[in-house]
Amino acid sequence: MSAPVIDIRGLVTRFGSHLVHDGLDLSIPAGEVMALVGGSGSGKTTLLRQVIGLMRPQRGDIRVLGQPLFSGDLQADRVLRQRFGMLFQQGALFSALNVLENIAFPLRELRWLDRETIHDLVMIKLAMVELEPRHAWLMPAELSGGMVKRVALARALALEPELLLLDEPTAGLDPDRSAAFVSLIRRLRDQLGLSVVLVTHDIDTLSALATRVAVLGDRRILAEGTLDHVMKQDHPFIRSFFGAARHAGSAY
Numbered sequence: 320m321s322a323p324v325i326d327i328r329g330l331v332t333r334f335g336s337h338l339v340h341d342g343l344d345l346s347i348p349a350g351e352v353m354a355l356v357g358g359s360g361s362g363k364t365t366l367l368r369q370v371i372g373l374m375r376p377q378r379g380d381i382r383v384l385g386q387p388l389f390s391g392d393l394q395a396d397r398v399l400r401q402r403f404g405m406l407f408q409q410g411a412l413f414s415a416l417n418v419l420e421n422i423a424f425p426l427r428e429l430r431w432l433d434r435e436t437i438h439d440l441v442m443i444k445l446a447m448v449e450l451e452p453r454h455a456w457l458m459p460a461e462l463s464g465g466m467v468k469r470v471a472l473a474r475a476l477a478l479e480p481e482l483l484l485l486d487e488p489t490a491g492l493d494p495d496r497s498a499a500f501v502s503l504i505r506r507l508r509d510q511l512g513l514s515v516v517l518v519t520h521d522i523d524t525l526s527a528l529a530t531r532v533a534v535l536g537d538r539r540i541l542a543e544g545t546l547d548h549v550m551k552q553d554h555p556f557i558r559s560f561f562g563a564a565r566h567a568g569s570a571y
């Protein structure tokens with residue numbers, strides 16, 4: 320198996336007296352699409368926030384792309400953060416910036432690209448997510464839910480990351496838009512050779528995208544492996560989450 324893109328050891332997360340993760344271990348191999356599932360409040364989003372360095376755990380080690388997070392070396396931390404992209408649950412676009420400026424944001428932060436190059440790169444990213452050049456001038460409030468997700472995905476891909484993290488990528492989309500967004504992610508993943516980690520509640524999204532599944536529950540990883548392997552594990556959450564799929568027989 321290839322080297323892990325994310326390696327988490329002994330993670331402990333606490334909000335006041337509320338213990339969310341307690342000695343959680345998880346290793347995600349490169350090249351996989353790992354779906355992270357778990358009950359509401361099991362700590363999936365918190366885990367993603369920790370992996371991108373937005374939150375520091377009370378205890379434990381997180382290595383991303385072989386590098387420790389929070390190394391204390393600001394330059395090394397910045398370079399590491401440029402190697403992964405994150406799609407937040409609601410897109411998290413800057414509402415005062417238009418589409419072009421939103422996608423350009425991480426490129427401008429590099430401080431060494433000129434205006435013209437940034438413009439050209441943004442147009443390439445827009446085409447990658449199947450939007451048109453005219454969409455560059457729209458404000459986030461003028462976009463449909465599906466377009467917000469595409470713009471947020473283009474921004475997450477702006478720096479050509481090796482690792483893409485997606486928090487509920489299809490939440491809030493109708494079935495057709497959801498299926499179209501899933502096939503876009505799958506195509507980009509194949510074309511760009513990305514490793515992907517996604518949090519999802521949606522069994523259709525999971526079965527269409529994931530090559531591996533990790534189940535978060537009881538403050539740790541309950542099961543991890545292929546969908547077939549995980550579905551066979553005997554745990555109340557796993558039984559209820561995958562129950563419909565199991566009854567559907569060969570559908571998954």
Ligand SMILES: Nc1ncnc2c1ncn2[C@@H]1O[C@H](COP(=O)(O)OP(=O)(O)OP(=O)(O)O)[C@@H](O)[C@H]1O
Binds near residue numbers: 334339361366
């Ligand atoms: N900043 C915070 N302050 C206090 N508690 C928090 C904070 N962020 C998360 N929590 C709590 O930590 C737990 C895990 O939250 P998290 O959002 O990671 O769960 P989740 O598995 O992503 O849930 P969902 O599927 O409902 O989005 C929840 O009980 C939540 O209330």
